[in-house]
Amino acid sequence: MSWKHVWIVFKKEVKDMIRDKRTLISNILIPIILMPLLFTLMGGGIEKMEKDITENITVALAPSSNTEEMRNFAVNELFVDNPNIKLIEIEGDPVEAIRNDDVRFVLDIDENYIEKLENCQPYSVTVLYDQSDTKSGGSFGIVASAIEQYSQKVVAQRLVDMNIDLNILQPVQIQQSNAADEKGSGNMMLMMILPMLAAILIAVGGIPAATDLVAGEKERGTFEPLLTTQSGRMSILLGKYMTVTLFSIICVMAQLIGVFIGSIVSPGFLTMGGTGADLSFYIPPVALLLTVLITISLGMVFAGVQLAVSTYSRSFKEAQTYMSFLMIISMIPAYATMMMQPDDVQLYMFFVPLLNAIASLKMVLGNVINYTYLGIALATSVAYVFISLVLAASMFNKEKVLFRS
Amino acid sequence: MLELKELTKHFGEVKAADHISFQVGKGEIFGLLGENGAGKTTTLRLLATMLKPTFGTAAIAGYDLVKEPEKVRSSIGILFGGETGLYDRLTAAENIEYFGELNNMEKTKLKERVKELSEIFGMQEFINRRTGKFSRGMKQKVAFARSIVHNPDIMLFDEPTAGLDVSAIRDIHEFILDCKKDGKTIIFSSHTMSEVEKLCDKVGIIHKGKLADYGTIPELMAKYNEKSLEEVFIRLAGEKI
Numbered sequence: 001m002s003w004k005h006v007w008i009v010f011k012k013e014v015k016d017m018i019r020d021k022r023t024l025i026s027n028i029l030i031p032i033i034l035m036p037l038l039f040t041l042m043g044g045g046i047e048k049m050e051k052d053i054t055e056n057i058t059v060a061l062a063p064s065s066n067t068e069e070m071r072n073f074a075v076n077e078l079f080v081d082n083p084n085i086k087l088i089e090i091e092g093d094p095v096e097a098i099r100n101d102d103v104r105f106v107l108d109i110d111e112n113y114i115e116k117l118e119n120c121q122p123y124s125v126t127v128l129y130d131q132s133d134t135k136s137g138g139s140f141g142i143v144a145s146a147i148e149q150y151s152q153k154v155v156a157q158r159l160v161d162m163n164i165d166l167n168i169l170q171p172v173q174i175q176q177s178n179a180a181d182e183k184g185s186g187n188m189m190l191m192m193i194l195p196m197l198a199a200i201l202i203a204v205g206g207i208p209a210a211t212d213l214v215a216g217e218k219e220r221g222t223f224e225p226l227l228t229t230q231s232g233r234m235s236i237l238l239g240k241y242m243t244v245t246l247f248s249i250i251c252v253m254a255q256l257i258g259v260f261i262g263s264i265v266s267p268g269f270l271t272m273g274g275t276g277a278d279l280s281f282y283i284p285p286v287a288l289l290l291t292v293l294i295t296i297s298l299g300m301v302f303a304g305v306q307l308a309v310s311t312y313s314r315s316f317k318e319a320q321t322y323m324s325f326l327m328i329i330s331m332i333p334a335y336a337t338m339m340m341q342p343d344d345v346q347l348y349m350f351f352v353p354l355l356n357a358i359a360s361l362k363m364v365l366g367n368v369i370n371y372t373y374l375g376i377a378l379a380t381s382v383a384y385v386f387i388s389l390v391l392a393a394s395m396f397n398k399e400k401v402l403f404r405s
Numbered sequence: 406m407l408e409l410k411e412l413t414k415h416f417g418e419v420k421a422a423d424h425i426s427f428q429v430g431k432g433e434i435f436g437l438l439g440e441n442g443a444g445k446t447t448t449l450r451l452l453a454t455m456l457k458p459t460f461g462t463a464a465i466a467g468y469d470l471v472k473e474p475e476k477v478r479s480s481i482g483i484l485f486g487g488e489t490g491l492y493d494r495l496t497a498a499e500n501i502e503y504f505g506e507l508n509n510m511e512k513t514k515l516k517e518r519v520k521e522l523s524e525i526f527g528m529q530e531f532i533n534r535r536t537g538k539f540s541r542g543m544k545q546k547v548a549f550a551r552s553i554v555h556n557p558d559i560m561l562f563d564e565p566t567a568g569l570d571v572s573a574i575r576d577i578h579e580f581i582l583d584c585k586k587d588g589k590t591i592i593f594s595s596h597t598m599s600e601v602e603k604l605c606d607k608v609g610i611i612h613k614g615k616l617a618d619y620g621t622i623p624e625l626m627a628k629y630n631e632k633s634l635e636e637v638f639i640r641l642a643g644e645k646i
């Protein structure tokens with residue numbers, strides 16, 4: 001084997017693949033635009049929903065309490081501090097109005113409330129809403145706390161009237177403190193999506209190259225002359241192997257660029273409708289390096305397996321069939337672990353190919369880093385790289401496989 | 406120049422090449438005749454070092470096939486099958502240069518060689534265009550140039566004219582004769598008697614992996630007392646009724 005020949009093969013293959021428009025589209029263009037598209041579609045929806053829940057809350061009064069006085073009470077007292085809650089008029093049956101989405105809440109206020117208020121008796125405000133509706137459920141908390149706020153205001157006023165210190169109502173004051181790493185607690189969305197897509201794209205990214213580089217070459221009739229040049233078989237294999245690895249990594253990089261563009265185009269998605277303040281999160285450099293290495297090794301494992309498959313195939317078509325099968329295999333763990341949280345990862349995962357990369361990415365993105373686990377993942381990844389290379393090399397040396405037609 | 410010594414290849418039970426021995430001198434054209442599955446391609450692949458022999462060896466340009474496969478590869482050029490396999494997305498020059506580089510040619514020498522070949526084959530007009538849209542004839546020229554870019558002493562052709570039209574066949578014949586003129590030693594396989602009669606100095610007839618006999622055409626006709634090469638072939642390789 002000679003590195004000079006490896007390099008010649010690698011250079012030629014990369015040039016050849018780059019000139020193929022299909023590779024450019026599937027390896028670079030699609031991953032880059034997929035992310036912003038996904039973010040905008042899903043992010044837009046989340047943002048709109050969030051806005052609907054918190055900002056466009058409509059409230060109406062039940063017919064029995066819909067009087068001038070009650071309306072004044074609602075607007076000027078009950079919801080005076082919540083301009084996001086709007087009082088509107090409805091016609092007909094309140095239940096019907098809620099079902100038709102004409103209004104989100106209907107309030108039925110005790111008709112004797114003034115009397116009861118003055119006598120310091122509790123009076124009731126019944127809130128009618130569709131509990132099966134996500135938006136109404138989300139908004140209910142806001143309406144309830146508005147009423148609670150009003151109620152506390154009344155209490156405070158009464159205590160002041162009685163000359164009692166407000167503090168006697170609050171023996172304990174709760175202080176919140178975040179136990180997660182100060183440097184940021186990771187990003188939910190990225191944690192769900194990135195490992196899954198990375199696993200799939202790294203499997204997909206090498207496919208066009210791997211298919212073309214051996215099965216395609218056999219079919220075109222360039223393979224036999226290539227094998228009779230002075231470069232040894234292993235140099236040819238290694239040059240091709242590096243090319244396939246490169247393209248699967250390019251695919252993942254394109255995806256990362258896509259995530260970056262997506263987070264600019266539609267920041268609401270990553271922050272689940274929040275303001276974007278919690279988008280910045282921190283990954284320790286060592287952990288980052290380890291995950292990058294693990295991801296690259298995953299690309300190399302796929303490259304080896306795909307080249308072996310491509311060598312085994314009689315034709316381009318046959319190779320494509322096997323490749324799509326390989327892709328489906330990689331999708332199963334990717335989807336199965338999508339909802340997995342970083343503290344759900346288990347030791348065995350770091351020994352299983354593909355799962356080890358997904359679990360590592362989850363841990364690092366979730367900032368729950370266990371360096372022993374990362375180390376195991378890297379060690380097993382390297383072992384799998386070696387195994388996949390041996391597999392590809394053995395295929396490449398099998399005369400029966402190489403020259404069958 | 407080329408000497409096969411009991412060259413043998415088994416694929417499991419199948420003896421694709423079975424103790425094949427013959428010699429070809431410098432500047433000679435040797436034709437391999439045989440029915441489908443006789444072992445012609447296998448023999449040529451063995452000589453091209455694509456397959457490892459089960460038994461036996463060959464001396465090619467003074468190098469041992471088994472012990473010095475890399476040296477052997479530096480002295481051979483091949484053109485296998487009727488297909489002129491090229492990389493569609495590379496230019497004609499890039500296609501040729503790739504094989505030159507892999508054959509350890511030095512950069513500046515290689516450039517000169519490509520220029521020279523492009524003149525020899527009249528490819529100046531399309532040498533820097535991608536081969537994907539080339540006509541069959543243009544592709545063939547590139548494939549010829551590629552096979553001799555490193556100026557090998559020995560050329561191996563496996564059914565070079567299979568499935569080609571008349572003018573393409575004539576171009577190949579010319580190419581083979583030009584190679585001979587340049588002092589190259591040539592082995593090619595064929596199913597076409599007239600082609601073999603036209604080009605070959607010596608003929609070998611393979612039957613079920615074994616070399617039935619070999620020699621010049623007149624020698625063989627005299628030996629078997631037949632009036633044509635075809636008759637000799639039928640006698641040695643045809644199924645007995």
Ligand SMILES: Nc1ncnc2c1ncn2[C@@H]1O[C@H](COP(=O)(O)OP(=O)(O)OP(=O)(O)O)[C@@H](O)[C@H]1O
Binds near residue numbers: 399400440444
């Ligand atoms: N890679 C391989 N694996 C297994 N058997 C093979 C392989 N290559 C060739 N054979 C077998 O070896 C025998 C000789 O095949 P070969 O291709 O050398 O014949 P051929 O003379 O070139 O035939 P044709 O005229 O059809 O091209 C056949 O029986 C074939 O099936």
Ligand SMILES: [Mg+2]
Binds near residue numbers: 446447
């Ligand atoms: Mg054949």
